[in-house]
Amino acid sequence: MTQAFQKVAAIRGMNDVLPGVGARWEQFEEIVREWLHAYGYRNLRTPVLEHTRLFARGIGEVTDIVEKEMYTFTDALNGESLTMRPEMTAGIVRASIEHNLLYDRPQRVYSLGPVFRHERPQRGRYRQFHQIDVEALGFAGPDVDAELIIMLARLWKRLGLTDVRLELNSLGQAEERAAHRAALIEHLEKHRDVLDEDGQRRMYSNPLRVLDTKNPAMQAMADSAPKLFDFLGAESRAHFDGVCALLDDAGISYRLNPRLVRGLDYYNLTVFEWVTDRLGSQGTVCGGGRYDGLIELLGGKPAPAVGFAIGMERLLDLWDQTAPAATVPECEIYVVHQGDAAQRLAARVGETLRDAGLSVIVHAGSASFKSQFKRADASGARVAVILGADEVAAQAASIKYLRADGAQGDAQQQVPLAELAQVLKSKG
Incomplete structure (x- = not known):
């Protein structure tokens, strides 16, 4: 097993x-x-x-x-x-x-x-x-x-x-840092008792970084250290x-x-x-x-x-x-379809709309229109393009605006396929 x-x-x-x-x-x-x-x-x-x-x-x-x-x-x-x-x-x-x-x-x-x-x-x-x-x-x-x-x-x-x-x-510059480094090491040696383990380790190898400490017990020592600016x-x-x-x-x-x-x-x-x-x-x-x-x-x-x-x-x-992030839509257009002929047409329509510069999701597989519209709404698309038997016969597509800011007051309408991209772009 x-x-x-x-x-x-x-x-x-x-x-x-x-x-x-x-x-x-x-x-x-x-x-x-x-x-x-x-x-x-x-x-x-x-x-x-x-x-x-x-x-x-x-x-x-x-x-x-x-x-x-x-x-x-x-x-x-x-x-x-x-x-x-x-x-x-x-x-x-x-x-x-x-x-x-x-x-x-x-x-x-x-x-x-x-x-x-x-x-x-x-x-x-x-x-x-x-x-x-x-x-x-x-x-x-x-x-x-x-x-x-x-x-x-x-x-x-x-x-x-x-x-x-x-x-x-x-x-x-290097020579100025060297002069400051010597003065800083001398200062650190005088305050060796307040240096933590990291400060002790860096006192000679990288003394400037000792001043960058977040240890509260070392703050007074760091504040009183020679200032590089003075060199x-x-x-x-x-x-x-x-x-x-x-x-x-x-x-x-x-x-x-x-x-x-x-x-x-x-x-x-x-x-x-x-x-x-x-x-x-x-x-x-x-x-x-x-x-x-x-x-x-x-x-x-x-x-x-x-x-x-x-x-x-x-x-x-x-x-x-x-500025909290707003939800970014997955696409502008969601294509729903019903029937084999409509599904094949949907694939071609999707490519035509993409050629026109629109972002498009064509529903994958078959499902009820209710299920597809639920998915279209969840995608954030502003428009659903609907293809069924009637649309295939008429070589047209029905369009439904899913967002109030897409086309307020526009009811579902049928558009010839040859004009679909132009209509969707003009109401974008």
Whole structure:
């Protein structure tokens, strides 16, 4: 006797997007693509799998992502260590180097898709989640930093979000960070007794990240730590001042946050986050900044770059709170039919209406008109096209409006098949 197959569920933290919610995602993605196109950004797609060394080198070996969160395995074919991408920037930079994208001009690119991190799932933080990743490669000035932030403000406005706040900081350049790092380590050594296990571990390897702690017992120590901003030279300050001046010109409000460091090693100069209080502990909706050294670090010719990433699940959650999703119809037209000849005609009518640009479901199989109309109504279609023996004989179709906004006051009417598409489009 065959043993019953044990039902399989999705892996915890890797979620299905069902058709009703999928329509909301499609609506959201259409808005995002139109928004990015308005600023001249073009789509670039990279593989989900990359060599592990790309992320260890690009993100930083002592970051949480590399140390704890990557899905890494050994390829059985050749023994190489491969990783499912935990973020997109490193892969985009790898692609730009490999394909020499910066040979003749800077590039504005974006990518949408899944990323993977092995962590405890919670609201807005999943093992497979999706990002909108936007990168401006080859641009050095504060004008592009500001443009990225301003374009994000435009997206929030388009989505009707009013309680997303901008936090801003500068991480300066390598030599400025080195001087600050020495002072910071000295400060941490003096307060070793209040450092938690994570702070003790990072005190020498990545001391800047110690300041990003959420541990209440460490807040006073972090608040009194030397500020990186105080170590910035004239050029770094001028860059930051240039960003702020352009944001002021655009009427964008922001808060200077000297403890904002971001979680990845490759940032320099401008860093920013857009945050909200409406998503619980996972309040960061978007984060980004400048990473002028990453292209050279990954083997390319030195070139500046700046970008950001948005967690799509978090932003959709926020958008749904602001503007709850309306039900998206499965189709515009639902074709019901009775009898073999009508069923064959229905298939041809469906294709003709699709040729005219209408979305159509032709009822599959045979059923009573009552049952078919029930299904037509559930589909959200605005019109039912009815085909029976009389319609087949007359080479016509009867149409019935199912929604008050389809054609108010219109009773069921018969239309010649040759005129059907034109009539349905004129009353759309």
